[in-house]
Amino acid sequence: MATISLKNVSKKWAGFTGVDALSLDIADGEFLVLLGPSGCGKTTTMRMIAGLETISDGEIWIGDRVVNTLEPKDRDIAMVFQSYGLYPTMSVYENIRFPLRVRKVPRETHHERVMRAAAMVELGDFLERRPAALSGGQRQRVALARAIVRQPTVFLMDEPLSNLDAKLRVSTRAQIKNLHHELKTTTIYVTHDQIEAMTLADRVVVMNRGIVQQVGTPMQIYDRPANTFVAGFIGSPAMNLIEGDIRSGVFTATNMRVEGLAGMPDGPVTLGFRAEDAGVADRGGQISAPVYSMELLGDASMVTVQCGKALAAVKTPKDFRIAIGAPVGITVPASICHFFDARSGHRIEHPGKD
């Protein structure tokens, strides 16, 4: 197992910065998720750690050595990709065994190691099959077993679930979590799916345009997003964000008024609140607006109203019903509100927040 440190690591191509001065310390045995939209620099970061991409600036440490100039094969890491990268002419058994042969691991240990890795991902019954005769989920499990069999100090996983259908994604995700619990190998996992990040990670690194936006546990990132980018990226639905003004402790925006903000500076601000923290009021409430849409989710219902240019979603009990266009009041007390600077988008703590 190993710690990993990135110290001011950048990747630049002819004037374009893909990753900008990234610094990060990953603990031994930690499961770290790099999360962000397409093009934010996740894969480039992963490839630099793997040694598949040179770095323009900074240092990468694995354990107690700087690996900047070390070949990928000498970094003691195993990678799992979105495309499984299996050898089509080899059986599942031989695919899993392959890294042991390449690394000249003593032959007499191969069988036991392959069988143990196959059992961990429940492939014991498929060892004689070729990859073409497997489902996508089974193929990805072969790729996982092939990474496990090497007993590397670090796992790097780049969107390993994105070729799987929704149901398989959930079960394979649970399997990856369970594997990590058993093996406790330091793992860096890349995804653009915030639910994967929230469910798998010890800590999440949210990136945008090559720059780290926030590093924290899933709950820190959910409960206290550092800026409007993180607030708008995490959560399903994402946080409602409404632009308005604070004067003398009162926030106002189209259709909305929140009191009890003493201590907050006057001026333009972005207010955020989560759909599940707000409620529908019998009368009054902080938002008064006609219903824009009404969706049934099974375990709850979602009412959306319009506040100026923004839409705001509110989760209600599953049997709540209201007609589109009907006037409704939404409760958004100061205690559930997040605030962000109108210009920079940075979080502003306010004394009344729970």
Ligand SMILES: Nc1ncnc2c1ncn2[C@@H]1O[C@H](COP(=O)(O)OP(=O)(O)OP(=O)(O)O)[C@@H](O)[C@H]1O
């Ligand atoms: N060889 C290259 N030359 C120039 N620009 C590149 C090169 N490789 C990647 N980039 C750019 O660097 C940025 C980061 O790319 P990267 O693949 O790391 O993003 P990502 O977050 O992994 O996205 P995705 O989820 O789509 O894979 C992108 O804007 C991409 O176009």
